Amino acid sequence: xxxxxxxxxxxxxxxxxxxxxxxxxxxxxxxxxxxxxxxxxxxxxxxxxxxxxxxxxxxxxxxxxxxxxxxxxxxxxxxxxxxxxxxxxxxxxxxxxxxxxxxxxxxxxxxxxxxxxxxxxxxxxxxxxxxxxxxxxxxxxxxxxxxxxxxxxxxxxxxxxxxxxxxxxxxxxxxxxxxxxxxxxxxxxxxxxxxxxxxxxxxxxxxxxxxxxxxxxxxxxxxxxxxxxxxxxxxxxxxxxxxxxxxxxxxxxxxxxxxxxxxxxxxxxxxxxxxxxxxxxxxxxxxxxxxxx
Amino acid sequence: xxxxxxxxxxxxxxxxxxxxxxxxxxxxxxxxxxxxxxxxxxxxxxxxxxxxxxxxxxxxxxxxxxxxxxxxxxxxxxxxxxxxxxxxxxxxxxxxxxxxxxxxxxxxxxxxxxxxxxxxxxxxxxxxxxxxxxxxxxxxxxxxxxxxxxxxxxxxxxxxxxxxxxxxxxxxxxxxxxxxxxxxxxxxxxxxxxxxxxxxxxxxxxxxxxxxxxxxxxxxxxxxxxxxxxxxxxxxxxxxxxxxxxxxxxxxxxxxxxxxxxxxxxxxxxxxxxxxxxxxxxxxxxxxxxxxxxxxxxxxxxxxxxxxxxxxxxxxxxxxxxxxxxxxxxxxxxxxxxxxxxxxxxxxxxxxxxxxxxxxxxxxxxxxxxxxxxxxxxxxxxxxxxxxxxxxxxxxxxxxxxxxxxxxxxxxxxxxxxxxxxxxxxxxxxxxxxxxxxxxxxxxxxxxxxx
Numbered sequence: 001x002x003x004x005x006x007x008x009x010x011x012x013x014x015x016x017x018x019x020x021x022x023x024x025x026x027x028x029x030x031x032x033x034x035x036x037x038x039x040x041x042x043x044x045x046x047x048x049x050x051x052x053x054x055x056x057x058x059x060x061x062x063x064x065x066x067x068x069x070x071x072x073x074x075x076x077x078x079x080x081x082x083x084x085x086x087x088x089x090x091x092x093x094x095x096x097x098x099x100x101x102x103x104x105x106x107x108x109x110x111x112x113x114x115x116x117x118x119x120x121x122x123x124x125x126x127x128x129x130x131x132x133x134x135x136x137x138x139x140x141x142x143x144x145x146x147x148x149x150x151x152x153x154x155x156x157x158x159x160x161x162x163x164x165x166x167x168x169x170x171x172x173x174x175x176x177x178x179x180x181x182x183x184x185x186x187x188x189x190x191x192x193x194x195x196x197x198x199x200x201x202x203x204x205x206x207x208x209x210x211x212x213x214x215x216x217x218x219x220x221x222x223x224x225x226x227x228x229x230x231x232x233x234x235x236x237x238x239x240x241x242x243x244x245x246x247x248x249x250x251x252x253x254x255x256x257x258x259x260x261x262x263x264x265x266x267x268x269x270x271x272x273x274x275x276x277x278x279x280x281x282x283x284x285x286x287x288x289x290x291x292x293x
Numbered sequence: 294x295x296x297x298x299x300x301x302x303x304x305x306x307x308x309x310x311x312x313x314x315x316x317x318x319x320x321x322x323x324x325x326x327x328x329x330x331x332x333x334x335x336x337x338x339x340x341x342x343x344x345x346x347x348x349x350x351x352x353x354x355x356x357x358x359x360x361x362x363x364x365x366x367x368x369x370x371x372x373x374x375x376x377x378x379x380x381x382x383x384x385x386x387x388x389x390x391x392x393x394x395x396x397x398x399x400x401x402x403x404x405x406x407x408x409x410x411x412x413x414x415x416x417x418x419x420x421x422x423x424x425x426x427x428x429x430x431x432x433x434x435x436x437x438x439x440x441x442x443x444x445x446x447x448x449x450x451x452x453x454x455x456x457x458x459x460x461x462x463x464x465x466x467x468x469x470x471x472x473x474x475x476x477x478x479x480x481x482x483x484x485x486x487x488x489x490x491x492x493x494x495x496x497x498x499x500x501x502x503x504x505x506x507x508x509x510x511x512x513x514x515x516x517x518x519x520x521x522x523x524x525x526x527x528x529x530x531x532x533x534x535x536x537x538x539x540x541x542x543x544x545x546x547x548x549x550x551x552x553x554x555x556x557x558x559x560x561x562x563x564x565x566x567x568x569x570x571x572x573x574x575x576x577x578x579x580x581x582x583x584x585x586x587x588x589x590x591x592x593x594x595x596x597x598x599x600x601x602x603x604x605x606x607x608x609x610x611x612x613x614x615x616x617x618x619x620x621x622x623x624x625x626x627x628x629x630x631x632x633x634x635x636x637x638x639x640x641x642x643x644x645x646x647x648x649x650x651x652x653x654x655x656x657x658x659x660x661x662x663x664x665x666x667x668x669x670x671x672x673x674x675x676x677x678x679x680x681x682x683x684x685x686x687x688x689x690x691x692x693x694x695x696x697x698x699x700x701x702x703x704x705x706x707x708x709x710x711x712x713x714x715x716x717x718x719x720x721x722x723x724x725x726x727x728x729x730x731x732x733x734x735x736x737x738x739x740x741x742x743x744x
Contacts, residue, residue: 043404044375044378044379044382045378045400045401045403045404045406045698046400046403046404046698047403047698048404049378049382049403049404049405049406050382050404050405062734065734066734135554152554155553155554155557156554239497239498239559241497241557241712242496242553242554242557242712243709243712243716243718258375259371259375259701260701260702261375261378
C-alpha cells in the first residue's frame with residue numbers, strides 16, 4: 001500500500017496534464033519568446049528581420065533614454081489605479097452592496113444594465129465608447145439638449161475618457177465577484193453586531209469587509225491584470241493620442257513593434273509590463289496571506 | 294483508476310495526431326500547384342481586387358492545374374504593411390505574389406523577403422514599355438530589380454473653384470510662394486468664415502498622409518532637405534524644417550486648416566473627399582493625383598460636378614525659388630516572395646496581372662499615373678478624368694521618399710513634430726529641436742548630418 005500511494009498521487013495529477021501542456025504551449029512559450037526577443041534586434045523588416053542578433057540589454061538601456069517610456073509608465077499606473085482599483089473595484093462593491101438591499105426588479109434591472117457592457121466583445125464596447133465620447137457623439141448630444149456645449153472629449157481629456165470607458169466596461173466583473181462574496185457573509189454575525197449597537201458603517205468596516213477580504217484581494221488581482229493588458233479599448237478610442245497623452249504600455253509596445261517594426265524594443269516594453277503586473281500581483285498575494293496569520 | 298489514464302492517453306494521442314497532420318506540409322503535386330496572392334482591399338479601394346480577379350481568370354484558363362488563391366487584407370496602409378511583414382517573416386505564411394509599397398521595397402529586400410526579378414524581366418517584352426522612374430522604384434541598393442510598379446502618383450493643390458471665386462480669387466489659381474497661399478486662404482476665410490480655406494494634414498493619425506501630402510511639400514520647397522543623398526545621412530538642424538513647421542502653425546492657428554482635433558482623426562481624409570470639397574466647405578487641400586478616383590462614377594464619394602468645380606495647382610516653393618513647384622511621388626508595386634515554391638508561375642501571374650489590358654483598367658479605375666508607355670498613350674487613359682494632364686505634368690517637379698530601412702522612424706518623428714506644433718504643445722523651434730534629438734537617438738549620430 002505504502003509503495004502504491006505516491007504512484008496513485010501522481011496519477012491524480014494526470015487529468016490536469018493537458019491543461020498544463022496547453023498553458024505551457026500557448027502562454028508560457030510566447031512569454032518566453034517575447035522575453036528572449038527583447039534581448040535581440042528582431043525587426044519586422046530590414047536587415048535584422050530574419051536573422052536577429054543578440055544585443056544584450058541594449059533595448060532596456062534605450063528605454064531609459066526614451067522620453068516616451070516614463071510618461072507611458074505613469075499613464076499605465078494612472079489608468080490601472082483610476083479605472084481598476086478605484087473605479088471598477090469600488091463601484092462594483094457599491095453596486096453589489098446596494099443590490100443586496102434593493103427590491104428584486106430594481107436589482108435585476110441594475111444587474112442587467114451593468115453586465116451588458118461586460119458581455120459585449122471588447123471591440124464593440126470600444127466602438128460604443130468611441131461613439132459616446134466623440135465630438136458628435138452621444139455625450140455631446142445629451143449636453144447640447146440641456147444647453148451645454150460639450151468639448152471634444154477624446155482630444156481634450158483622453159485619459160479621463162478611456163478611464164471612464166474602462167470603468168463602464170469592467171465594473172460588472174467586480175460586481176459579480178462581490179455579490180457572490182456578500183451572499184456568503186453569514187447573516188447572524190451581522191445581526192449580532194446590530195444587537196450590540198454597531199452602526200451600518202461599523203458593520204461594514206469591522207464585519208463585512210474582513211469577511212470578504214480574500215474576495216477583495218482576488219478581485220483586485222484579476223481586474224488589475226485585466227486592466228494592465230487593455231489595448232483594444234484605448235487603440236480604438238484614441239490610438240494613444242493626442243501627442244501620446246493616452247499611450248499606456250501596451251499601446252507603446254504595439255507602436256514600437258508593429259508600426260516601427262522594431263520587435264526587439266517592443267518586446268522589451270512588453271517585458272516591463274509583465275514586471276509591472278508581477279509587482280501588483282505580489283502586493284495582492286501579500287494581502288491574501290495576511291488573512292491567514 | 295485506470296479510466297482517467299486511458300482517457301488521457303486517448304486525448305494525448307488525438308492531440309499528437311492533430312498536431313502532426315497540421316504540421317506536415319502538403320507537397321504540391323507537379324500538376325496541382327497553388328499561388329497565394331496577398332493584397333490590400335478597403336471599402337474605398339477595390340480596383341486592385343478587380344484587377345486580381347480578372348488576372349486570376351486569365352491566368353487559370355491559360356495554366357490548367359494551377360490554382361490562384363486570392364487573399365485580400367482589409368486594412369489601412371499601415372496595418373496592411375504590418376500584416377504583410379508578419380506573413381513574410383515565415384516561409385510557411387509568405388505569399389507568392391503581393392502588393393508592396395515602393396517605400397518598403399528596400400527594407401524588405403534587406404530583410405530577404407523579395408525575389409530578384411532581373412532574369413525574368415529580361416525575357417518579358419512588356420518591361421521595355423516601363424519608364425525609367427518606374428524601373429528605379431523597384432530597384433534596391435544592390436542594383437537589382439525586385440518589384441514591378443503598378444502605377445505612380447503625384448501631389449498638388451486640389452481647389453474648389455466656386456469657393457475661390459466667392460472670395461474674388463481668379464481661377465485657374467496658381468500660388469507662387471507660401472505667402473500667396475496664406476493670402477488667398479485669409480481672403481477665403483474673410484469671405485465665408487464657415488469654410489476651411491486651405492487644409493494640409495498634420496499629426497500621427499494621418500500617418501504617411503501627413504508627410505506625403507503636407508510636410509514634404511513644404512520642406513522640399515525650402516533650401517533644406519530631409520536626407521542628404523550623397524552623404525546618405527539624415528539632415529538635422531535645418532532652417533527649412535523649422536520654417537515648414539511654422540507654416541503649418543500659421544495655418545492651424547489662424548484656423549485656415551481644419552481644427553487640430555479633426556486633423557488628429559485618422560478618418561479626416563474621408564471627410565475631405567466625401568463632404569467638405571463636394572459641399573463647398575473647403576477651399577483647397579494638398580492631395581494626391583488619385584483624388585478623382587473617389588469622385589468618378591463607381592468611386593466611394595461619387596460627385597458628378599467634380600470635373601467642373603475642381604482645379605489642380607502646383608504646390609509652390611517657399612519664396613518662389615527654382616524649380617517653382619514641389620510634388621511627392623509614391624506608388625505601389627507587385628513583388629514575388631523570395632520563398633515562393635513556384636517562382637516561374639508566380640512571375641507569369643505577375644505578368645498577366647500587369648499586362649496592357651489589366652494595367653489600363655487598373656490605372657483608370659484608381660486614377661493612377663501610368664508607368665507603361667503603351668498605357669499612357671491610350672485614349673481611355675487620357676480621357677479618364679480631366680486632370681490626367683495636370684497631375685502628370687507634376688512629375689517634372691516630383692520627389693521620392695528616401696526609402697531606407699530607417700525611414701518609418703523618421704517619418705514618425707516628423708509626424709510627431711507636426712502634431713506638437715498644431716496642438717500648441719511646442720513652438721516650431723522646440724519641435725524641430727525635439728525632432729533632431731529623436732533622430733539622433735533613433736538612427737545614431739553616425740547617420741545624422743548637422744546643418
